[in-house]
Amino acid sequence: MKKLLIVYAFLISIFAIYLFTYYLKDSILNPFDQSDKRLQGDIGETYVMVTFSAGIEYWKSAIKGFEDAATDRNVSVEYRGATQYDSHEQITVLEQVIAKKPAGIAISAINPYELNSTINKAIDAGIPVVLFDSDAPASNANAFLGTNNYSAGVTGAHKIADLLGGKGNVAVITLPNQLNNKERTNGFVETISNDYPNMKVVAIKDGKGDQLQSEKAAIDIIKSYPDIQGIFATEANGGVGIADAAQSLKKDMKIISFDTDKRTLDKIKEGAISASLAQGTWNMGYWSLQFLFQHHHGNSELQADRQSKQSAVIPDNVDTGISIVTKENVEEYYAD
Amino acid sequence: MKKLLIVYAFLISIFAIYLFTYYLKDSILNPFDQSDKRLQGDIGETYVMVTFSAGIEYWKSAIKGFEDAATDRNVSVEYRGATQYDSHEQITVLEQVIAKKPAGIAISAINPYELNSTINKAIDAGIPVVLFDSDAPASNANAFLGTNNYSAGVTGAHKIADLLGGKGNVAVITLPNQLNNKERTNGFVETISNDYPNMKVVAIKDGKGDQLQSEKAAIDIIKSYPDIQGIFATEANGGVGIADAAQSLKKDMKIISFDTDKRTLDKIKEGAISASLAQGTWNMGYWSLQFLFQHHHGNSELQADRQSKQSAVIPDNVDTGISIVTKENVEEYYAD
Numbered sequence: 001m002k003k004l005l006i007v008y009a010f011l012i013s014i015f016a017i018y019l020f021t022y023y024l025k026d027s028i029l030n031p032f033d034q035s036d037k038r039l040q041g042d043i044g045e046t047y048v049m050v051t052f053s054a055g056i057e058y059w060k061s062a063i064k065g066f067e068d069a070a071t072d073r074n075v076s077v078e079y080r081g082a083t084q085y086d087s088h089e090q091i092t093v094l095e096q097v098i099a100k101k102p103a104g105i106a107i108s109a110i111n112p113y114e115l116n117s118t119i120n121k122a123i124d125a126g127i128p129v130v131l132f133d134s135d136a137p138a139s140n141a142n143a144f145l146g147t148n149n150y151s152a153g154v155t156g157a158h159k160i161a162d163l164l165g166g167k168g169n170v171a172v173i174t175l176p177n178q179l180n181n182k183e184r185t186n187g188f189v190e191t192i193s194n195d196y197p198n199m200k201v202v203a204i205k206d207g208k209g210d211q212l213q214s215e216k217a218a219i220d221i222i223k224s225y226p227d228i229q230g231i232f233a234t235e236a237n238g239g240v241g242i243a244d245a246a247q248s249l250k251k252d253m254k255i256i257s258f259d260t261d262k263r264t265l266d267k268i269k270e271g272a273i274s275a276s277l278a279q280g281t282w283n284m285g286y287w288s289l290q291f292l293f294q295h296h297h298g299n300s301e302l303q304a305d306r307q308s309k310q311s312a313v314i315p316d317n318v319d320t321g322i323s324i325v326t327k328e329n330v331e332e333y334y335a336d
Numbered sequence: 337m338k339k340l341l342i343v344y345a346f347l348i349s350i351f352a353i354y355l356f357t358y359y360l361k362d363s364i365l366n367p368f369d370q371s372d373k374r375l376q377g378d379i380g381e382t383y384v385m386v387t388f389s390a391g392i393e394y395w396k397s398a399i400k401g402f403e404d405a406a407t408d409r410n411v412s413v414e415y416r417g418a419t420q421y422d423s424h425e426q427i428t429v430l431e432q433v434i435a436k437k438p439a440g441i442a443i444s445a446i447n448p449y450e451l452n453s454t455i456n457k458a459i460d461a462g463i464p465v466v467l468f469d470s471d472a473p474a475s476n477a478n479a480f481l482g483t484n485n486y487s488a489g490v491t492g493a494h495k496i497a498d499l500l501g502g503k504g505n506v507a508v509i510t511l512p513n514q515l516n517n518k519e520r521t522n523g524f525v526e527t528i529s530n531d532y533p534n535m536k537v538v539a540i541k542d543g544k545g546d547q548l549q550s551e552k553a554a555i556d557i558i559k560s561y562p563d564i565q566g567i568f569a570t571e572a573n574g575g576v577g578i579a580d581a582a583q584s585l586k587k588d589m590k591i592i593s594f595d596t597d598k599r600t601l602d603k604i605k606e607g608a609i610s611a612s613l614a615q616g617t618w619n620m621g622y623w624s625l626q627f628l629f630q631h632h633h634g635n636s637e638l639q640a641d642r643q644s645k646q647s648a649v650i651p652d653n654v655d656t657g658i659s660i661v662t663k664e665n666v667e668e669y670y671a672d
Contacts, residue, residue, distance in 0.1 A: 005341040012345055148653070283651050290626065315619050316657035317484070321649070 041075035045103045047292050049285070052090045052110040053209070054081025057261040058236060058281070059108075062132065065285025066106065073293050075103070085209060087114045094118045104128045104292030106285070109136040112179035128295040130314075132284040134180045142295055145287055145318040147279045149180045152322050153187020153234075156256050157195070159275055159324060160230045163254045167198035168229030171221045173207040173214050173238045184234040184258070202228065207238040214241030215248075222251050230254035236261050236276075243272040260325060260333045268330045278333060280320030287318060377411035381439045383628055385621070388426045388446040389545070390417025393597040394572060394617070395444075398468065401621025402442065409629050411439065421545060423450040430454045440464045440628030442621070445472040448515035464631040466650075468620040470516045478631055481623055483615045484655040485516045489523020489570075491658055492592050493531070495611055496566045499590045503534035504565030507557045509543040509550050509574045520570040520594070538564065543574040550577030551584075558587050566590035572597050572612075579608040596661060596669045604666045614669060616656030623654060 049066050051059050063079055070077040080097055082089035087110045097105060098121060105122055109115045109131055119139040122129050129141045137144070160170060172188060175181040189201050203221050207214030214237055222228055222245060230253050233239035239257025246253055257264055257276040267273040291314045298313075325333050385402050387395050399415055406413040416433055418425035423446045433441060434457060441458055445451045445467055455475040458465050465477045473480070496506060508524060511517040525537050539557050543550030550573060558564055558581060566589050569575035575593025582589055593600055593612040603609040627650045634649075661669050 005345065008345065010345075010348075145651075280649060280651060283649070286630075287651065294622075313616060313619070313657070313659075315481075315616060315623065315654050317655040318651050319653040319655075321652035323649075 041073045041103075041293060041297075043074065043076055045296070046076040046078055046100075047104045047106070047289055048078045048080055048097050048100075048102045049288070050090070050094055050097055050105060050107045051079075051081040052087075052108065053085045054079075054083050058259060061281040062108075062285035062288075065282035065287075066289050067285075068282075069286045069289035069293070073289070075289075075293065077289070078102070082110070085110065087111055091115060091118050094122070098122045098125060098127065101125070102127060103296045104130070104289075106130050106132055106288035106292060107136075107141075108133040109139075109179075110134070111177050112136050113138070115139065128292050128314075130288050130291050132288045133279075133281070134178060137179070143291055143314050143316060143318070145284050145291070146180065146320055147322055148319040149183035150187040151319070152258075152277050152279075153184040153189075153232075154191045155187075155322055155324065156184065156232050156258075156277055157188045157191035159277075160232060160254055160256050161192070161196050161199060163256075163274055164199070164229050166196055169200050169202045169225055169227055170230045170232065171203040171205070171225070171228060172201060172232050172234065173205050173217050173221075173242060174234040175209045175238075176204075176206050178209075181234040188232050188234075207233070207235075207241060209235055209237055211237045211241040211244070214238040215245045216241075218242040218245035219249065222246070222249050222253075228253060230256070230274075233257045235259065236264050239264055239273055239276065240267060243267050247272065262334075265325070265330055265333055268325060268327060271327065274326070276325045278323045278325050280322075283318075283320040287320075291315070377409045377439075377629060377633075379410065379412055381411040381632070382414055382436075383411060383440045383442070383625055384414045384416055384433050384436075384438045385624070386426070386430055386433055386441060386443045387415075387417040388423075388444065389421045390415075390419050394595060397617040398444075398621035398624075401618035401623075402625050403621075404618075405622045405625035405629070409625070411625075411629065413625070414438070418446070421446065423447055427451060427454050430458070434458045434461060434463065437461070438463060439632045440466070440625075442466050442468050442624035442628060443472075443477075444469040445475075445515075446470070447513050448472050449474070451475065464628050464650075466624050466627050468624045469615075469617070470514055473515070479627055479650050479652060479654070481620050481627070481654040482516065482656055483658055485519035486523040487655070488594075488613050488615075488658045489520040489525075489568075490527045491523075491660065492520065492568050492594075492613055493524045493527035495613075495660060496568060496590055496592050497528070497532050497535060499592075499610055500535070500565050502532050505536050505538045505561055505563055506566045506568065507539040507541070507561070507564055508537060508568045508570065509541050509553050509557075509578060510570040511545045511574075512540075512542050514545075517570040524568050524570075543569070543571075543577060545571055545573055547573045547577040547580070550574040551581045552577075554578040554581035555585065558582070558585050558589075564589060566592070566610075569593045571595065572600050575600055575609055575612065576603060579603050583608060598670075601661070601666055601669055604661060604663060607663065610662070612661045614659045614661050616658075619654075619656040623656075627651070 090110050116139040123140045130143045131141045132145045135144045174185045192199050202225050205217040207217050231242050236259040240263050254274045257273050260278045295314050418429050426446045452475040459476045466479045467477045468481045471480045510521045528535050538561050541553040543553050567578050572595040576599050590610045593609050596614045631650050
């Protein structure tokens with residue numbers, strides 16, 4: 001009798017557990033069904049970001065955006081960069097990445113031509129590729145996300161004209177082989193020429209993306225054109241180099257730079273650089289991953305059943321926008 | 337004694353339930369912690385899409401994209417459209433939507449000017465707004481997602497020139513007050529004028545976005561210019577109307593249309609329309625919601641701690657791309 005009651009007690013407890021978990025399944029486990037409708041990756045799904053001149057502060061915010069999106073989508077990311085400013089090294093890195101068959105690749109191209117065949121090899125292997133920051137427009141990559149660099153140059157021209165009261169000689173220190181820098185230069189030069197009859201771009205020099213080379217180029221310009229009123233740097237090392245040149249020659253002029261690394265922000269705070277053009281670099285990284293993820297999943301049959309077949313095609317081009325950093329708002333840019 | 341055993345049995349079963357659910361919490365409920373890292377909305381978070389001429393097939397794919405993204409993010413969507421092609425009605429609808437304080441609004445603007453103050457009212461009330469398909473560039477909206485309409489017009493010009501062997505008189509039937517249609521017209525007209533010396537745009541007429549009005553406009557053109565070789569329609573009703581006009585007058589000419597509604601696809605299949613320019617409308621809806629979601633969550637303090645502060649700023653502009661539909665690939669476009 002006693003034993004029988006214990007058996008009953010166990011049977012009752014098992015039944016109670018059954019009922020309880022049944023209830024639990026319906027009320028608490030239901031969100032699983034719902035989250036199943038959402039696009040989820042898995043941790044073995046790896047997206048790779050490939051840059052050049054790896055390790056420079058510039059990429060930090062784009063990498064952060066890429067990582068934030070990976071956390072959002074529950075996928076893995078890897079970051080690979082050519083250590084030097086060397087196209088052959090970037091091609092080698094990209095070949096190695098392709099060999100591992102990742103779920104997608106985001107690349108910033110060191111120049112607009114030399115990576116085309118390697119990018120196309122990835123596309124042919126079924127790996128989605130997006131370009132960010134610096135495009136390779138003739139490649140078969142799926143999208144480009146970056147600053148509209150021509151518009152950025154236009155913004156730079158209006159800003160320097162504003163600071164100089166619309167008159168004076170100005171110059172540009174740039175990276176002539178890199179498409180984004182070329183477009184910034186064109187936007188700047190054409191706007192000065194079209195909109196400011198009392199201004200002239202007297203020199204365009206190659207700073208090689210390097211602080212010392214840019215300082216040297218700026219010294220050359222200041223010596224050749226003693227009446228120079230301002231210089232536009234199309235990338236951050238250039239801006240710092242120009243500021244150093246102006247300081248060492250005690251030359252008073254307006255400097256418009258690009259991007260928001262710590263040295264640039266410090267020099268804006270000191271007044272050595274007048275303004276800098278801040279790009280939406282976090283957005284480049286974040287939406288690069290979201291687009292690659294969408295393309296990867298939009299092409300799977302499972303996903304095609306759930307979503308429109310159009311989800312396999314991602315947008316062509318994203319202008320991630322620009323904002324102007326000056327002494328007035330520089331503190332906000334130290335935040336990240 | 338018997339009663340005591342029953343009490344024990346209940347105690348044992350309660351303890352068993354406790355142990356079991358404790359175990360369950362640890363092993364099954366853990367994914368909740370993980371998904372907590374991901375950006376999740378809640379079902380009370382409502383995003384609203386506002387269009388004009390509601391109910392036309394054109395919006396179907398953009399709405400599907402908006403809904404797919406809402407499923408992905410676990411948020412709610414509402415669709416509100418002015419029933420007529422009437423800017424006052426769209427302003428009224430938008431005012432009603434703003435009053436409900438949704439988490440974000442995606443609008444296709446009926447014209448580029450009249451909605452500005454209402455859009456700015458939403459922004460001032462802290463509601464993120466993106467424009468899709470048809471922009472209001474002077475408004476304070478956070479982003480525009482749509483076809484680069486000038487580029488689409490360029491594509492249309494090259495296609496019609498290709499079909500006509502680079503010679504002959506052509507015309508455009510458009511909606512002159514709508515910015516997207518205006519840009520498509522400009523891209524088409526400037527490309528014909530710059531790139532095709534043996535071609536000429538002899539007429540640009542208002543089809544009012546209506547099939548019968550466009551048919552009437554096309555009849556006028558064909559009668560005024562009997563040697564007309566082709567007409568470019570900057571929106572879908574126009575293309576169908578032009579095809580009807582050509583058929584009723586037994587006029588043999590090339591017609592390039594826009595978009596991929598069923599009537600257009602049927603007429604491509606029949607050979608009545610030569611080609612149509614397909615927009616990435618699903619992408620417009622999908623990424624509109626993703627951007628609004630990002631903006632909404634990027635601005636919350638909770639999110640700002642997790643992600644970069646830059647996540648509060650979304651990209652400026654997305655070109656959702658174009659593809660050409662012809663008899664050869666028309667079947668693919670019936671899919672959705």
